[in-house]
Amino acid sequence: MDERPVSLTLKILAGVMFAFLLAPLIVVLPISFSGDAFMAFPPTSWSVKWYPAIFANSKMTAAFWTSLVLATVVTTISLAIALPAAYALVRLKPAGAEVLSSLFTAPLLLPTIVLGLAILIVFARLGLLATFPGLVLAHLVVTLPYALRVLTTALATLPIAVEEAASTLGASPFTVFRRITLPMMKSGLIGTTALCFLVSFDEVVLSIFMTGPRISTLPVAMYHHVEQQADPLVAALSVLLVVLSLVVVLVVDRTSGLAKTFVK
Amino acid sequence: MTDQSTAPGQGLNGAAGEGFLSIRGLTKRYAGFTAVDNFDLEVPKGELVAFLGPSGCGKTTSLRMIAGLVPATAGRIVVGGQDLTTVETHRRDMGLVFQSYALFPHMSIARNVAFGLEMRKVPKDEITRRVKEAIALVHLTGKEEHKPAQLSGGQQQRVALARALVIRPSILLLDEPLSNLDAKLRDEMRNEIRDIQKSLGITAIFVTHDQGEALTMCDKVVVMNEGRLEQVGTPVDLYERPKTAFVASFVGRTNRLKAVAKDGAAEFAGQRVPAAGLSGPVEVMIRPHRIALSPAASGEGIAGTIARAIFSGDILQYDVDVGGQIVSVELATRGGETVLAPGTQVSLSWRPQDIFVYGAAA
Amino acid sequence: MSAATAIAPALPPRRSRLGLIVALLAPIALINAIGFLAPVLNLARMSFYEVEPTGAMREVYTLATWAKLVTDSFYAELIVNSVSVSLGITLLTLVCSYPIALYLHRSSGTWKTILLVLVISPLLTSAVVRTYGWIAILSDSGLVNNALGALGLPPQRMMFNLTGVTIGLTEILMPYMILALLAGFGRLDPRIEEAASTLGAPPFTIFRRIILPLTVPGIALGCLLCFVLAVSSFITPKLLGGGRVFLLATEIYDQAIVTLNWPLAATLSILVLVIFGGALVLYTRALRAIL
Numbered sequence: 001m002d003e004r005p006v007s008l009t010l011k012i013l014a015g016v017m018f019a020f021l022l023a024p025l026i027v028v029l030p031i032s033f034s035g036d037a038f039m040a041f042p043p044t045s046w047s048v049k050w051y052p053a054i055f056a057n058s059k060m061t062a063a064f065w066t067s068l069v070l071a072t073v074v075t076t077i078s079l080a081i082a083l084p085a086a087y088a089l090v091r092l093k094p095a096g097a098e099v100l101s102s103l104f105t106a107p108l109l110l111p112t113i114v115l116g117l118a119i120l121i122v123f124a125r126l127g128l129l130a131t132f133p134g135l136v137l138a139h140l141v142v143t144l145p146y147a148l149r150v151l152t153t154a155l156a157t158l159p160i161a162v163e164e165a166a167s168t169l170g171a172s173p174f175t176v177f178r179r180i181t182l183p184m185m186k187s188g189l190i191g192t193t194a195l196c197f198l199v200s201f202d203e204v205v206l207s208i209f210m211t212g213p214r215i216s217t218l219p220v221a222m223y224h225h226v227e228q229q230a231d232p233l234v235a236a237l238s239v240l241l242v243v244l245s246l247v248v249v250l251v252v253d254r255t256s257g258l259a260k261t262f263v264k
Numbered sequence: 265m266t267d268q269s270t271a272p273g274q275g276l277n278g279a280a281g282e283g284f285l286s287i288r289g290l291t292k293r294y295a296g297f298t299a300v301d302n303f304d305l306e307v308p309k310g311e312l313v314a315f316l317g318p319s320g321c322g323k324t325t326s327l328r329m330i331a332g333l334v335p336a337t338a339g340r341i342v343v344g345g346q347d348l349t350t351v352e353t354h355r356r357d358m359g360l361v362f363q364s365y366a367l368f369p370h371m372s373i374a375r376n377v378a379f380g381l382e383m384r385k386v387p388k389d390e391i392t393r394r395v396k397e398a399i400a401l402v403h404l405t406g407k408e409e410h411k412p413a414q415l416s417g418g419q420q421q422r423v424a425l426a427r428a429l430v431i432r433p434s435i436l437l438l439d440e441p442l443s444n445l446d447a448k449l450r451d452e453m454r455n456e457i458r459d460i461q462k463s464l465g466i467t468a469i470f471v472t473h474d475q476g477e478a479l480t481m482c483d484k485v486v487v488m489n490e491g492r493l494e495q496v497g498t499p500v501d502l503y504e505r506p507k508t509a510f511v512a513s514f515v516g517r518t519n520r521l522k523a524v525a526k527d528g529a530a531e532f533a534g535q536r537v538p539a540a541g542l543s544g545p546v547e548v549m550i551r552p553h554r555i556a557l558s559p560a561a562s563g564e565g566i567a568g569t570i571a572r573a574i575f576s577g578d579i580l581q582y583d584v585d586v587g588g589q590i591v592s593v594e595l596a597t598r599g600g601e602t603v604l605a606p607g608t609q610v611s612l613s614w615r616p617q618d619i620f621v622y623g624a625a626a
Numbered sequence: 627m628s629a630a631t632a633i634a635p636a637l638p639p640r641r642s643r644l645g646l647i648v649a650l651l652a653p654i655a656l657i658n659a660i661g662f663l664a665p666v667l668n669l670a671r672m673s674f675y676e677v678e679p680t681g682a683m684r685e686v687y688t689l690a691t692w693a694k695l696v697t698d699s700f701y702a703e704l705i706v707n708s709v710s711v712s713l714g715i716t717l718l719t720l721v722c723s724y725p726i727a728l729y730l731h732r733s734s735g736t737w738k739t740i741l742l743v744l745v746i747s748p749l750l751t752s753a754v755v756r757t758y759g760w761i762a763i764l765s766d767s768g769l770v771n772n773a774l775g776a777l778g779l780p781p782q783r784m785m786f787n788l789t790g791v792t793i794g795l796t797e798i799l800m801p802y803m804i805l806a807l808l809a810g811f812g813r814l815d816p817r818i819e820e821a822a823s824t825l826g827a828p829p830f831t832i833f834r835r836i837i838l839p840l841t842v843p844g845i846a847l848g849c850l851l852c853f854v855l856a857v858s859s860f861i862t863p864k865l866l867g868g869g870r871v872f873l874l875a876t877e878i879y880d881q882a883i884v885t886l887n888w889p890l891a892a893t894l895s896i897l898v899l900v901i902f903g904g905a906l907v908l909y910t911r912a913l914r915a916i917l
Binding site: 096 | 643644646647649651653654655657658660661662664665667669670674689705722723725726728729730732733741743745748750751752753754755756757758759760761762763765767768769772784786794800801829854855858861862864865875878879882883887888891892895898899902
C-alpha cells in the first residue's frame with residue numbers, strides 16, 4: 001500500500017514504546033523460573049520449583065478448577081442465550097430492535113467497579129454472594145454483551161438470499177436456521193466462544209465482589225496472593241495463563257482467522 | 265387505446281381465470297408508497313412469461329410475493345387451483361433462481377442441488393439419481409464435489425438453476441438471473457434456460473429489465489411501470505401494438521414527437537394523424553426504421569431537412585428536422601448509396617399502422 | 627369463476643410471531659434486568675441512604691451522604707486527585723501509543739498482523755497478571771532498581787506511590803489507545819502527505835500540520851476511552867499502590883467491603899458515572915468542533 005520507507009525516528013520511537021508495552025509480560029517469564037523465595041528481578045538463582053508449587057497450593061488449584069468450570073458454564077449459557085436473541089433482533093426485526101440492542105450491550109459501558117458494587121448489593125439480598133450460581137450470573141452480565149455483539153454482526157453480514165433460497169426449496173424456518181444459518185455463522189460462533197471464555201476466565205473485579213473464603217476464581221486468588229506476598233508463584237501462574245490465552249487465540253485463528261473475527 | 269393484445273384477467277385464449285398461475289388484484293403497499301398496484305395476470309401451463317420494466321417498477325416485488333418471501337397487502341395467488349396467498353414460502357413448491365445465485369457456501373454442488381429433495385424426504389437413492397440428472401442437464405457433470413466458491417459465475421448460475429429444477433416445482437421463478445453475467449455468457453445462458461424450460465414444459469416467470477432478454481426468450485411479456493401493469497402480450501404484440509406511451513418507448517427504439525390533437529386527429533408536420541378520443545397535447549411515436557426516406561422531389565409524405573447523418577456500419581441514421589422537431593430515421597446500409605448531406609430536403613413517409621399516438625402528460 | 631378448492635394453511639399470524647420474538651429475547655432480557663438494570667437503579671437509590679455512626683444503614687432518603695462528599699476534604703481531594711491523575715495518565719498513554727499506532731498504520735501484510743497480535747495480546751490476560759509484571763519491574767528489588775544499582779544510581783521508590791500507579795496504568799491502557807488511534811487513522815491518505823511534501827513541507831511540519839490534525843478524531847476517541855478506564859481502574863492502583871494510593875475505585879471498594887458503608891460506596895460510584903457523563907459530553911463537543 002505505502003511504498004514510502006518509514007522514517008528511522010518513527011521506527012525507533014515505536015520500538016521503544018513496544019518494549020514498554022510488552023515489558024510486564026516479558027518480565028514475568030524469567031521470574032517464573034526464579035529460585036528466590038521473594039520476587040526480585042533479575043532473580044539471583046534459577047529453579048523450576050514454582051510450577052509444581054502451583055499444584056501443591058490447594059487454594060490455587062481449587063480456584064483454577066472453579067475458573068475453568070465457571071468459564072465453560074458461562075460460555076455455554078452465553079451462547080445459548082445470545083444466539084436466539086441475535087436471531088430475533090437481526091432476522092425478526094421487532095420494533096425498537098436498536099434500543100433493545102443498546103440496552104443489552106450497556107453493561108459494557110459501566111466500569112466493573114461500579115457494576116461489581118451494584119451487583120454485590122442486590123445479590124447480597126438474594127443470597128447469591130459467594131455462590132457458584134451467583135458467580136455465573138455475574139459473569140453472564142459481562143459476557144452476554146460481547147456475545148450479542150459478535151453474533152449480531154455475524155448474522156447481519158450473512159447474505160439473506162441464501163436463507164430465502166433454502167426457504168423456497170422447502171425448508172421450514174427452523175430447518176433453515178439449523179442447516180444453513182448456523183453453519184454459515186461458524187466463525188462468529190467460534191469467535192464468541194473464545195471471547196466469552198477468556199472474558200470470564202480473566203474476569204477479576206466483579207469476581208472479587210462475588211467471591212469469599214468458600215469459593216474463589218483464579219484471578220481473585222492471584223490478586224489476594226499478590227496483595228499479601230508478591231512471590232514468583234504468581235509469575236508461574238501468569239505464564240500458564242498467558243499460554244492458555246495464546247492457545248485459545250491460535251485455535252480461533254486456525255479455524256476461522258483471528259483478524260476476520262475481531263478486527264473489522 | 266385499441267385493445268389488440270390480451271386484456272388483464274384473460275388467458276391467451278380469452279377465457280377468464282383459466283391460467284395455471286392466476287394472480288388477481290395483487291397489491292403491495294409500504295408506508296408512503298405502493299410497490300405493486302392491483303396486478304392481474306393469467307399464465308397458462310408451460311408458458312415462459314417475462315416481467316419487464318425499469319428498476320423500481322415492482323417486478324421483483326411481484327415475483328417475491330408469488331414466492332411468498334413478501335406478504336401481499338391484498339390480492340390472491342392461485343396455482344393449479346390452490347390458493348397459495350397465505351401459505352408460507354417453504355410450502356409453495358416453487359423453484360426460485362436468485363440474481364446472486366444464493367448457493368449454500370458450506371455445501372458441495374451435489375448437496376446444494378440435493379437440498380430441496382431432502383426437504384421433501386425423497387429416498388436417498390432417488391436423490392442421488394435425480395441430482396445426477398439435474399447436474400447433467402446444466403452441463404456440470406464432474407463438478408459435484410466442488411464448493412460454490414470454486415466455480416465461475418456462469419457455473420454457479422447453472423447450479424442455482426439445477427437446484428431449482430430438480431425438485432420439479434409447479435412454477436419456476438427467475439429473478440434477473442443473468443444480470444451478473446457478462447454479455448457473451450448471458451446470450452449462452454438465455455438459450456440454455458429457454459431450451460430447458462421448453463423441454464421440461466415448466467411454467468416459468470422471468471424478471472428482467474432488459475427488453476432484449478424478454479423479447480427473445482419469452483412466450484409472453486408483462487410490461488410494468490411504477491407498480492402497475494402497462495401491457496401484457498406476446499413480444500410481437502408489444503412491439504407492433506404498444507398500448508401506452510411507456511410500452512412504445514420501453515420496448516424497441518422509437519421517436520417521440522409532440523403534437524396537439526383536436527377533434528380526433530393530431531396535426532403533425534402538415535399531416536393529420538388519427539388520434540381517436542384524444543384532445544390537447546399528445547405524443548406521436550414512430551420507430552426509426554419504419555420510416556421511408558426519399559428526396560424531396562417525390563412530393564409524398566412530410567417534408568423535412570437533414571440535420572445530421574451518422575454512418576455506423578450496419579445502419580445509416582439521419583436526424584431529420586421536421587417542423588422544428590428531430591425525427592430519427594434508420595436505414596439499413598446496402599452499399600453504394602450516397603450519404604445525403606445535412607441541409608438536404610427530404611420527404612418522410614410511413615404506414616398508418618406504424619404510427620402511435622398517446623395522450624401526453626400536461 | 628373462482629377455482630380455489632383446497633384451503634391452504636395460513637401464515638402464522640402477527641401475534642404468534644410476536645410471541646416467538648418475546649420467547650427468544652426473554653432470557654437475555656431477564657439477565658439484563660436482574661444483573662444490570664435492577665442493580666444499577668438500586669445503586670442510585672442507595673446513594674440517597676445514609677449510614678449512622680453506629681454502622682447501621684437507615685433506609686430513608688437523604689442527601690447526607692452526598693453532602694459528605696462536598697464537605698469532607700478527604701473526599702474533595704480524592705475526587706480532584708482521581709480526575710487529575712487520570713488526565714495525566716491519558717496524556718501519557720497518548721504520547722506513548724501514538725508512535726506505535728502510526729508505525730502500525732504504515733505497515734502491511736504479515737508484519738502488520740504480527741504487530742497487531744502483539745498489541746492485542748496484553749488484553750487477553752488478566753489485569754492481575756499485567757499488574758504483577760509491573761510489580762516485578764518497579765519494586766525495590768525489581769528490574770528498574772536493580773538496573774539503577776548496577777549503574778551506580780540511587781534507588782527510586784516506584785511502588786506504593788502514585789508514580790508506580792501512573793506508569794503501570796499507562797502501559798495497561800496503551801492497547802486501547804492504540805486501537806482507537808488506528809481506527810481514527812482511516813482518514814490518513816499517503817497522497818495528502820505527498821502533496822504537502824511537493825509543496826515544500828519538511829517531514830516534521832507534515833506531521834504537525836497534516837498528520838496530527840487529521841488523526842484528531844482517533845485521538846479524541848482514545849483519550850475518552852482511556853480517561854474513563856483510568857478513572858474507574860481498580861486492580862492496578864490497589865496492587866501497585868499497596869493500599870497507600872487513594873483513588874475513587876479503591877475507595878469504593880474499601881467502603882463497600884471493609885467499612886461496609888454501602889451508601890457512601892454507592893454515592894462514589896454514581897459520582898464516577900457522572901464524571902463519565904461529563905467526559906462524554908466534552909468528547910462530543912470536541913468532535914463537533916473539529917469535524
